[in-house]
Amino acid sequence: MTATSDFPSGPVLVIGSGLIGTSVGMALREHEVDVMLVDADPDNVELAVSRGAGRAFLDDTLPSLVVVAVPPVVAGDVVADALVRWPEAIVTDVTSVKSLLQRSVESAPGAERYVGGHPMAGSERSGPMAASAQLFEGRPWAVTPTGTTQPAALDAVVDLALHVGAVPIIMDAATHDRAVALVSHVPQVMSTLTAARLTEAEGNHLALAGPGLRDTTRIAGSDSALWLDILGTNAPDVRAVLQLVRADLDRVIDALGHDDTVLGDVLEAGRRGTALIPGKHGEQPDRLDVVHVQVADQPGELSRLMGDTGAAGVNIEDLRLDHDLGRPVGLAEIAVARGVGDTLVEALTARGWSAYR
Amino acid sequence: MTATSDFPSGPVLVIGSGLIGTSVGMALREHEVDVMLVDADPDNVELAVSRGAGRAFLDDTLPSLVVVAVPPVVAGDVVADALVRWPEAIVTDVTSVKSLLQRSVESAPGAERYVGGHPMAGSERSGPMAASAQLFEGRPWAVTPTGTTQPAALDAVVDLALHVGAVPIIMDAATHDRAVALVSHVPQVMSTLTAARLTEAEGNHLALAGPGLRDTTRIAGSDSALWLDILGTNAPDVRAVLQLVRADLDRVIDALGHDDTVLGDVLEAGRRGTALIPGKHGEQPDRLDVVHVQVADQPGELSRLMGDTGAAGVNIEDLRLDHDLGRPVGLAEIAVARGVGDTLVEALTARGWSAYR
Numbered sequence: 001m002t003a004t005s006d007f008p009s010g011p012v013l014v015i016g017s018g019l020i021g022t023s024v025g026m027a028l029r030e031h032e033v034d035v036m037l038v039d040a041d042p043d044n045v046e047l048a049v050s051r052g053a054g055r056a057f058l059d060d061t062l063p064s065l066v067v068v069a070v071p072p073v074v075a076g077d078v079v080a081d082a083l084v085r086w087p088e089a090i091v092t093d094v095t096s097v098k099s100l101l102q103r104s105v106e107s108a109p110g111a112e113r114y115v116g117g118h119p120m121a122g123s124e125r126s127g128p129m130a131a132s133a134q135l136f137e138g139r140p141w142a143v144t145p146t147g148t149t150q151p152a153a154l155d156a157v158v159d160l161a162l163h164v165g166a167v168p169i170i171m172d173a174a175t176h177d178r179a180v181a182l183v184s185h186v187p188q189v190m191s192t193l194t195a196a197r198l199t200e201a202e203g204n205h206l207a208l209a210g211p212g213l214r215d216t217t218r219i220a221g222s223d224s225a226l227w228l229d230i231l232g233t234n235a236p237d238v239r240a241v242l243q244l245v246r247a248d249l250d251r252v253i254d255a256l257g258h259d260d261t262v263l264g265d266v267l268e269a270g271r272r273g274t275a276l277i278p279g280k281h282g283e284q285p286d287r288l289d290v291v292h293v294q295v296a297d298q299p300g301e302l303s304r305l306m307g308d309t310g311a312a313g314v315n316i317e318d319l320r321l322d323h324d325l326g327r328p329v330g331l332a333e334i335a336v337a338r339g340v341g342d343t344l345v346e347a348l349t350a351r352g353w354s355a356y357r
Numbered sequence: 358m359t360a361t362s363d364f365p366s367g368p369v370l371v372i373g374s375g376l377i378g379t380s381v382g383m384a385l386r387e388h389e390v391d392v393m394l395v396d397a398d399p400d401n402v403e404l405a406v407s408r409g410a411g412r413a414f415l416d417d418t419l420p421s422l423v424v425v426a427v428p429p430v431v432a433g434d435v436v437a438d439a440l441v442r443w444p445e446a447i448v449t450d451v452t453s454v455k456s457l458l459q460r461s462v463e464s465a466p467g468a469e470r471y472v473g474g475h476p477m478a479g480s481e482r483s484g485p486m487a488a489s490a491q492l493f494e495g496r497p498w499a500v501t502p503t504g505t506t507q508p509a510a511l512d513a514v515v516d517l518a519l520h521v522g523a524v525p526i527i528m529d530a531a532t533h534d535r536a537v538a539l540v541s542h543v544p545q546v547m548s549t550l551t552a553a554r555l556t557e558a559e560g561n562h563l564a565l566a567g568p569g570l571r572d573t574t575r576i577a578g579s580d581s582a583l584w585l586d587i588l589g590t591n592a593p594d595v596r597a598v599l600q601l602v603r604a605d606l607d608r609v610i611d612a613l614g615h616d617d618t619v620l621g622d623v624l625e626a627g628r629r630g631t632a633l634i635p636g637k638h639g640e641q642p643d644r645l646d647v648v649h650v651q652v653a654d655q656p657g658e659l660s661r662l663m664g665d666t667g668a669a670g671v672n673i674e675d676l677r678l679d680h681d682l683g684r685p686v687g688l689a690e691i692a693v694a695r696g697v698g699d700t701l702v703e704a705l706t707a708r709g710w711s712a713y714r
Contacts, residue, residue: 120567140565169564179562187551187573192627193605194547197539197598199630204692205536207526207677208497209634210477215572216544217634220627228621235614241554242610248550249606253599257592264585270549270577273556277566277574320564335561 007159010064011036013057013089015078017048019123020094021069022131025053027164030133036061040070047128062086065156068093072229076104083110090156092117096180097233098144098173106146115157116144116173119166120184126223134165141166142180144173151303158302170306170319181237188219188227189242195220289341293332294354305332305353312347314340364516367421368393370414370446372435374405376480377451378426379488382410384521387490393418397427404485419443422513424474425450429586433461440467447513449474453537454590455501455530463503472514473501473530476523477541483580491522498523499537501530508660515659527663527676538594545576545584546599552577646698650689651711662689662710669704671697 012028014021017039025035025048035054039045045056066082068075072095079101082091091114095101098116105114121139123130141161145154154170161168171179195217198206231238248266255262295301309316320333336344341357348355369385371378374396382392382405392411396402402413423439425432429452436458439448448471452458455473462471478496480487498518502511511527518525528536552574555563588595605623612619652658666673677690693701698714705712 118565120565122567122569139567142565169561171561175560175562176565178559179565182554182558182562183566183570186554187570189606189609190547190551191569191573192624193602193609194544195628195630196605196623196626197543197601197630198633199626200601201539201633202535203532204526204528205532205539206633206635207692208475208477208499208533208536209540210479210496212479212548212576213540213544214634215575216548217627217631218572219569221631222628224621224624224628227624228617231620232614232617239610239613242606242613244554244557245550246603246606246610248553249546249599249603252546252550253596253603256596256599257589260585260589263588264581266553267549267581267584269553269556270574271552271579271581273552273554274574274578276555276558276563277571278563315560335564 007163008033008064008156010034011061012054012065012067012160013038013061013063013086014054014067014069015039015082016069016071017041017044017053017128018069019126019128019130019135020119020121021067022048022051022053022128023121023133023135024067024069024094024160024164026051026131026133027136028160029054031163033163036063044128048131051128051131052133053128053131063089065089065160066091067160068095071226072097072101072233076101079105079114080108083108083114089113090115090150090153092157092160094119096184096230098142098176100233102144102146102173106148112148112150113153115149115153116142116176117157117161118142118144118176118180119161119164121166122222126226136161136164136166139166140169142176143168143170144176145170146172151300154303155300167320170302170316177234178237181234181241185231185234185238186241186245188222189231189238190245191217191220192227288335289338289344289357291334291336291341291344291348292356293334293348295330295332302332305334305348308348308351308353309334309344312344314344314347364520365390365421365513367391368418369411369422369424369517370395370418370420370443371411371424371426372396372439373426373428374398374401374410374485375426376483376485376487376492377476377478378424379405379408379410379485380478380490380492381424381426381451381517381521383408383488383490384493385517386411388520390520393420401485405488408485408488409490410485410488420446422446422517423448424517425452428583429454429458429590433458436462436471437465440465440471446470447472447507447510449514449517451476453541453587455499455533457590459501459503459530463505469505469507470510472506472510473499473533474514474518475499475501475533475537476518476521478523479579483583493518494522496523497526499533500525500527501533502527503529508657511660512657524677527673534591535594538591538598542588542591542595543598543602545579546588546595547602548574548577549584645692646695646701646714648691648693648698648701648705649713650691650705652687652689659689662691662705665705665708665710666691666701668708669701671701671704 011034013036028035036057037054038057068078075093075095119141121135158168345355368391370393385392393414394402394411395414425435432450432452476498478492515525702712
């Protein structure tokens, strides 16, 4: 299993003491992991240390894992520098867009020790004072290995996600970026567009604000500079979805007040869409089969499982790990297209895995 | 003060035992108010009675207040029927759009006993089983009198809002409809458009869904038939706001990835918009002055206060009542344009009110 009980083999260095970096430190400290912190602004480090996120980084200490938690616009350089500076360390990052960073790193020395990561957690607030050891609890943490990623590097980043309480979900960088355009970046734009209209509210209009408005506009209060960066980095995927949104919006504007069929179709599509969102416990939608596989707590087991699944000709739609830290065996849940679950169980069983549906 | 301690003078009849009607009954029952329930579907009444929302309506009982909580498409007829059937009763409704209903009622006999109402509370769930006595706690409840409304009718509907724990906000029907287009109907459409895109999610895209997606799409799970009705009834006001949204969306699509100034402007407008939303305790935005006025617990006092404010040449932007039920004096908060607060305090003091800022 990937959640090796001796994770990590040495100190974890978190570069960047903002909301995410400080929260990673605080969550790892709950497992007594040795966490070191560094930030361009020493005040942020001091705050993060005071929140219990770790200790200030000492230049002569060698980290075994480096977590780059800096703004996306500088993350590529910081990752490349870390790979060179610490040639034994595994390096990951937490930025919201993965393909561009992946491409900038893949030709760098040590690229096989880098694995992209993206915790689907955050807050409309930012900075170390908004951090929480529980920020990642039960939240998806995308992990984006490539064909050349070292198994040990993948294991370490999956372990990191598990140790902070997240659910690691393994996918390639391009899939990740299309997915977040849909589930994160476009919702952010829609929330912003809704909230922007409020600036022209007359008189006491906003006195009627209810919880629906607060919910739909909460994330519009997020840091603009960060989102400018994220949206710019993922522009093609975001634009593709927004163009479909615009087509629907045009249909709604045209249909309002006289074509209930069109309006009803859009409203029903919205209802179907919400029903597809996995619940807090990550139920799979109906169109997928889920195969459960026991995975021993040994380095490289997860990579071997992914390899054996691929060799069976089965495409992994979703892979989650459920693992009590320190237990010798964990459970992987592999979601595959409807109808191929049994095929995968047979193939994995033939290769010695304990697999069932 | 309008929250007379002997409210109501007789039984309250709630017509329609859905989410809102049943919740009104449950909240009034906590004050031992005699509540009677009727619904086109007797099963709903049975469920509402079992939830503690009141007792089934008996044909020969005369209500003092009728709360029409039926779908908007039939609300006008039900209100008009109620005004004729119970010529002594005050009649209100809870539908989301007020002008059209107001116009359909104003020529009916007894129109002076009708006051429109709209609690800004709801749920993406519907029906009596989703009801709660706390549904309206601290929520705005718009009350929309006209120039010919009886003071006693306005008092009774304000009292109703106060008794269920809501904050009554008095405004005219046209202002209300423009306001809800902005703070409720357009956010609903935006949530729907965001959620509708999820129906085309590939593979494991939705596995990355985080709380931001859940918040922005929660209300898209609401009843489509109800929203078709609401959007259709308020089509011109909703369309006007959606056209501004579309203009912003076009700017975003065009700017993505190359014009950070335009994109940054939209993101900042979104941040400013969220900052304008009053908090849970209804703080006023900076551009308004708030005048506090003590109001005695006597029928007609609120109408007299509104009249005296109008006579002073001051336009009420927002009027809220803060009142512990049963106390002899309540506090009205009148929000007016910045700079005219002192004028209003002087004018009201001269007319014998205890007013201060």
